[in-house]
Amino acid sequence: MTDLHPADPPTGALRDRPAESLRDRPTGALRDHIAAELTRARDRSVRLTEAVDDDDLVRQHSPIMSPLVWDLAHVGNQEELWLVRDVGGREPVRQDIDDLYDAFKHPRRDRPALPLLGPVEARRYVSTVRDKVLDLLDGVRFDGSRLVADGFAFGMIAQHEQQHDETMLATHQLRAGPPVLSAPPPPASAAPVRGEVLVPAGPFTMGTSTDPWALDNERPGHRVELPAYAIDAAPVTNAEYLAFVADGGYADPRWWSERGWQHRSSAGLTAPMHWRPDGAGWGRTSFGRFAPLVPDEPVVHVGFHEAEAYAAWAGRRLPTEAEWEKAARWDPASGRSRRYPWGDEDPTPEHANLGQRHLAPAPVGAYPAGASPLGVHQLIGDVWEWTSSPFLGYPGFAAFPYREYSEVFFGPDHRVLRGGSFGTDPVACRGTFRNWDLPIRRQIFSGFRCARDARPDEVA
Numbered sequence: 313m314t315d316l317h318p319a320d321p322p323t324g325a326l327r328d329r330p331a332e333s334l335r336d337r338p339t340g341a342l343r344d345h346i347a348a349e350l351t352r353a354r355d356r357s358v359r360l361t362e363a364v365d366d367d368d369l370v371r372q373h374s375p376i377m378s379p380l381v382w383d384l385a386h387v388g389n390q391e392e393l394w395l396v397r398d399v400g401g402r403e404p405v406r407q408d409i410d411d412l413y414d415a416f417k418h419p420r421r422d423r424p425a426l427p428l429l430g431p432v433e434a435r436r437y438v439s440t441v442r443d444k445v446l447d448l449l450d451g452v453r454f455d456g457s458r459l460v461a462d463g464f465a466f467g468m469i470a471q472h473e474q475q476h477d478e479t480m481l482a483t484h485q486l487r488a489g490p491p492v493l494s495a496p497p498p499p500a501s502a503a504p505v506r507g508e509v510l511v512p513a514g515p516f517t518m519g520t521s522t523d524p525w526a527l528d529n530e531r532p533g534h535r536v537e538l539p540a541y542a543i544d545a546a547p548v549t550n551a552e553y554l555a556f557v558a559d560g561g562y563a564d565p566r567w568w569s570e571r572g573w574q575h576r577s578s579a580g581l582t583a584p585m586h587w588r589p590d591g592a593g594w595g596r597t598s599f600g601r602f603a604p605l606v607p608d609e610p611v612v613h614v615g616f617h618e619a620e621a622y623a624a625w626a627g628r629r630l631p632t633e634a635e636w637e638k639a640a641r642w643d644p645a646s647g648r649s650r651r652y653p654w655g656d657e658d659p660t661p662e663h664a665n666l667g668q669r670h671l672a673p674a675p676v677g678a679y680p681a682g683a684s685p686l687g688v689h690q691l692i693g694d695v696w697e698w699t700s701s702p703f704l705g706y707p708g709f710a711a712f713p714y715r716e717y718s719e720v721f722f723g724p725d726h727r728v729l730r731g732g733s734f735g736t737d738p739v740a741c742r743g744t745f746r747n748w749d750l751p752i753r754r755q756i757f758s759g760f761r762c763a764r765d766a767r768p769d770e771v772a
């Protein structure tokens with residue numbers, strides 16, 4: 313389906329937008345912006361770790377998750393490695409703990425047995441590191457190496473902390489016991505959104521070469537030619553997914569890939585994670601609270617195999633990553649790829665359900681101001697959307713600043729998810745942002761939408 317060309321020199325309408333927003337900022341304004349992003353991330357880490365007592369902080373709530381106290385100190389350790397030592401050239405704060413917080417050396421299931429910093433030590437450590445970073449930020453120049461140009465390393469660390477905050481939020485969702493997090497409900501639907509949107513054939517610019525804080529796997533911007541296709545105007549809802557469950561979808565191997573069926577059988581899957589029967593219907597547990605399913609809320613906590621099976625049952629398929637991104641970024645009027653479906657401006661609460669303002673996806677139709685020019689809704693926020701694409705480097709990919717950020721995950725084992733969830737912070741979410749995970753994973757805030765090839769009568 314996807315016709316990838318090596319990165320052509322950007323020309324005319326295919327050029328993606330130079331992200332002037334950071335580049336044109338005077339140095340002082342960029343410093344203020346960085347300090348604000350780092351502070352916002354830390355405030356969230358503090359809220360997520362102060363919500364539970366010390367026993368809960370050091371406990372492992374699931375073998376596939378780290379103890380919360382590991383995430384906290386790991387965030388500080390990465391900040392120390394990249395900003396205090398690399399960018400600042402300063403003496404290490406705690407070189408002795410580098411190994412403990414190296415995610416590649418210790419799988420999550422082994423982390424509780426490590427001699428980790430306790431809650432008091434971990435909090436002291438991250439705050440010592442942060443003080444040094446804010447101090448060195450005062451004198452840093454943003455025109456030196458590529459690592460500091462446009463404040464990239466600081467942006468990478470702010471995104472990293474927010475990504476771990478989302479992981480910590482997923483740990484909260486797995487935690488047993490009374491609720492400790494609360495938030496107002498997401499906005500109601502302004503108008504129903506149904507059906508699908510036809511995206512015409514043609515090229516668009518996928519990825520970016522200009523967004524200053526884009527990560528290596530989003531680069532470079534390159535031309536992709538796609539045939540016409542149809543994509544759902546909104547993510548698949550609980551009501552729609554329930555029809556698949558009620559139709560015996562989990563008991564019928566016809567809808568599942570071979571690997572998907574094997575996993576469904578060995579794991580005994582019968583419904584999305586956190587669902588359970590509730591009288592005549594179904595309910596779901598969300599951050600310790602059980603409630604009936606909200607019919608028009610996007611389904612969440614499904615794995616890739618489940619998404620793929622639903623799509624087959626519905627006579628559809630999952631979109632490729634390129635199809636998702638064209639639906640999200642391509643502006644038919646200008647031919648240009650924008651940062652977000654609604655344009656280039658940063659997300660506001662009117663555009664998308666991001667940043668843990670709410671603890672659930674919003675009903676379909678809740679964000680009309682966030683729709684793309686073609687009328688595709690809620691691509692950003694609410695739920696990460698599984699695509700059919702394996703996680704691979706774009707043509708011309710170059711690992712930066714280290715192979716372990718993305719490159720070591722390239723290959724058929726991981727599938728790409730797009731768009732961010734209600735637990736994703738705006739700093740770590742844009743039309744080009746790529747997430748990836750194993751197809752069996754569903755503790756993340758993952759849902760999906762369907763697509764299909766255009767019929768000949770639709771493209772004539």
Ligand SMILES: [Fe+2]
Nearest residue numbers: 386415472476
């Ligand atoms: Fe990390």
